[in-house]
Amino acid sequence: MDADAHSHEPRAPEPRSGRARAIGDVLLEVRNVTLRFGGVRALSDVSFDIKRGEIRAIIGPNGAGKSSMLNVINGFYQPQEGQIVFKGTPLKKMRPHFAATQGIARTFQNIALFKGMSTLDNVMTGRMLKMQASWFEQMLYVGRAKREEIEHRRFCEDIIDFLEIQAVRRTPVGKLPYGLQKRVELARALAAEPELLLLDEPMAGMNVEEKEDMCRFVLDVNEEFNTTVALIEHDMGVVMDISDRVVVLDYGELLADGTPDEVKADPEVIQAYLGVQHD
């Protein structure tokens, strides 16, 4: 792993320079966040920001607090100290529902799909907040209820085509293989047309081919819809290839923050993270 990471060194400093994207102002800022579970400090005084349009990687050894970080960002965990600043507004408390209405969508480390529902229904559910029909219209299947079903169905079918899961459109997702489930989960998150997409190890447990597909999807989403992406990933090759900036966490502390090349060259990172992997 170590050697592999170093072999990237001679490459162009900006491997994604060919891609037409505009990285803008700060979309979300994590300010001095500390999160404790009883005696365990999952995060201690962590600060970093995510800019509009970028792909931000969060890396670190197992138990470093990466998933906890995403959970804080979308309001699933409430930090004891610090705050999340979203679009310039500091939020005392982020709540999952509020995060969803603000355009933050995510996937989970251990897939959290609606197992009894078809791929299409999972994706349609992801689009929930875009639908306005009243319960009365839904009951009679008239007006907005009918219109929205058709209109949003079209959008969801486009996502399904984009992620190449048309063939399993009607299959209950519980019956799909792992790799496809990961894709359906991404599709469900995309259905919300998020501004910020949080991906918790989207390529874990995949073979090389599946990983390549997933990388392509993430890059395409970022490029075509200008969606900001924050992703956790263990595969250093992937991280170095697709991310603009990298946050390194270790034992809940922020160890380094910078471009892939900066981070890779950081002696502390090599010591704490890459070194650990090498053992």
Added chain:
Amino acid sequence: MFYLETGQYKTSYAKDQQIFPLVQDRVGMVVILLVAFVAIPLLSSNYWLSTIMLPFLIYSLAAIGLNILTGYAGQLSLGTGGFMATGAFAAYKLTTAFPELHFVLVLILAGVITAFVGVLFGLPSLRIKGFYLAVATLAAQFFLVWLYNKNPWFTNYSASGVISAPPREVVPGVVVTGASGTPEAKYYFVLVLVVVLAWMAKNMARSKMGRAWMAIRDMDIAAEIIGIRPAATKLTAFAVSSFYIGIAGALWAFTYTGSVEALAFEINVSFDVLFMIIIGGLGTILGGFLGAAFIILFPIALNQSLLAMGLQNAIELASHLEFMIMGALIVTFLILEPHGLARLWQIFKQKLRTWPFPY
């Protein structure tokens, strides 16, 4: 072969999203409605109409209601009997207090009252799940039946505690409740209500609301992150479910038995309706009908076949067999096919579609 869908390309999402996207299914639905509205009243005796068809339709309605809560939203309930009793007594109190109120309106209001009671007893679902929730709803079941049984206000202080349902007209001259309603009138009245309510349930199930219920059932954490409010969604399921079950209870008392009594809605009713949705199919509207038909027709069929085999005094044997077979079926369906008979029917249709060339 005759179930062939060749050439039926769905050219728009609107077409694909119809309840019955295939012509064969739509024809099938028309045939079923023709049978229900024309053939059955023509061919059945009054006895058959009032002792088989009425309870079948009313049980189907209750099963649709429970299926919304348990099959779609994943909240296990053993309070169905108590909620049916609530609907029956709400309708009784309303129609005796306001005799001029049209009976359909009485039914709707009874449903709304039951919905409120359902939401009240659904509150524990915000904190507890599964087995513990089932126990909480069981408490609702016993409490509600006890309440209506012991409190004379609900029976308008009648001495016996057993009250016959007052006659009510749906259109002038056509009585659909109590002893003076004809079986045909009652049958048509209940049939129209059940068809309309089932159609509405299907609409809710295929819309945003239904997907929110299923999302909460399958993975409440992920549902929340998508922007579904778990509390509101669960309570909506309790409300809609209880609305249906309340109307079923009112119809049971007013059209089927003709008397309003709490003891008609004991715990065994809750179990019967639960078995219907397990056998019929959890999370399907069709399953409510199939399950109700099965639970009502199966004991009759069993009795008849034992008689046909020459076992004259087989009543006891029949009831033992009934329990055993029913138990085995429930366990089998729970483990092997949670979507029940409704799913088997789909598989059968799938086979017909490709027959005789399965590949």
